[in-house]
Amino acid sequence: MKKFMNNADDFLNESLQGFKMAHSDIVNVHFDPSFITRSSKTKEGKVALISGGGSGHEPMHGGLVGFGMLDAACPGYVFSAPTPDQMVAASEAVDSGAGVLFIVKNYSGDIMNFEMGAEMLTGKSATVLTNDDVAVEDSSFTTGRRGVAATVLVEKIVGSLAETGASLKECKTLGDKVNKNSGTMGVAFSSCTVPAAGKPTFDLGLDEIEFGVGIHGEPGRRREKIKSSKEITDEMLEAIMEDLKPDNNGELLLFVNGMGGTPLLELYLIFDNAMKYIESKNLKVSKSLVGNYCTSLEMQGASITLTKLDGEIVKHWDSPVNTAAMRWGM
């Protein structure tokens, strides 16, 4: 394992310290327990948005704290859910009285810890559960689909609505809608190494890809030989379309997300391939995002997310945002 690391125990705290100093104009990082807040207090009457999850997916979620997005983020250890005391401390710091909306990715550990955190709160709270990963079969008897890259979009769009003073219920409703309107499919070209583990989470042959990979390197739908980008992109989009069933001439947001180890040059190439496929289906991409937003440490790979748009979603997508990782319109 080669990592910029001094020792595994201090890995997360040192990175959080650096994040705090590098972005002190936007965020503040608190320790024991760890949580990230905006550098300014929550406006009175504004619903506070809190997300969190295991570390290793940066910039999600700490890099998405700031005006127009999250009020706080709770980072767990690498790939391990944060703990209820973090959620309680973060809520106490950012709840202005209008309530807290938790944005939680559908993973058992995240759900349980956020649930316990919410139970310990005295103020009101609601939860948006994201489960956009179409690689996983959904059923009411299982944990169900994973929450992955669309979580970033939910945080942006609901974050914008919350700035307008919308109620907790309105924020939850929009969050659920964006999640339902989104589908994601990921592909890994390499594994990733959890610092405490010291060796890759899974083995992938030099010419193999994992189709439908999750954001922790957990296996997906199938393992296969590498093919052309066009073929891979088409297959990813086919899987999403099958699930999302967008209307003809409907407008979409196309989000090409890097897993951490794939260069932007390749992500834009995927974007080109994806645009050609989508246009051939008589669909229109009117909003886009390309970059490393929901990563899996140093994993090589990418995910594609499509979100069906409507006027409300577009308005809150375009609105100003000022976070460490996403800034426009300011």
Place this chain on the structure above:
Amino acid sequence: MSTKFLIDNAKLIELSINENAEEIEKLDQEIGDGDHIFNVQRGIKLVIDLEPTIKDLPMSKALNTIAMKVLSGIGGSSGALFGTLFMTLAKGKNIDSGVDFNKSVEIFYDAVQAVKMRGKADIGEKTMMDVLIPVANTLKELNQKEESMETILNKVIEVAREGMLSTKELIATKGRASFLGERAKGHIDPGARSSQIMITTVCESVINS
């Protein structure tokens, strides 16, 4: 049972988990994401480090201190589930006036029910519940039949092992392995294995004491 019993057993569990650490890590890498063993090891160490803090506390406070430490110090599913287990043990009726075997069985049974509710998982879903639920049921049933403590604990060791092994042929419907579908078949669940090791260690230590 005393707070000394808790710490002594945590130390024994640390030894047996460390002996099997590589196996648990490998199981988790096959069907999970490889973090389970580190979470478990960190959690046990945190509990052992609590020795000076809890050794003179009443049982309920000691268990609650362990619960909060486990909850905040581990993270992931393990933290929430083991935190819930200890939190419920701490709420056991009259535990500060002494915990005998009957009392232990009763509060453990209730704690497992609470864990079941927290994880929303039952037997047959390829999780630690495939060990914990049969263990709790066996304890309760055999204790009601007034079997000897040694007979009961030996049976518990057997049931825990069977429960752990049963996860091998299951398709996971809860937890991280559920994302694998059929591909999780043929692998023992790492959480079931670590729970079985802990249960067996405590049972053996009680039998031998």
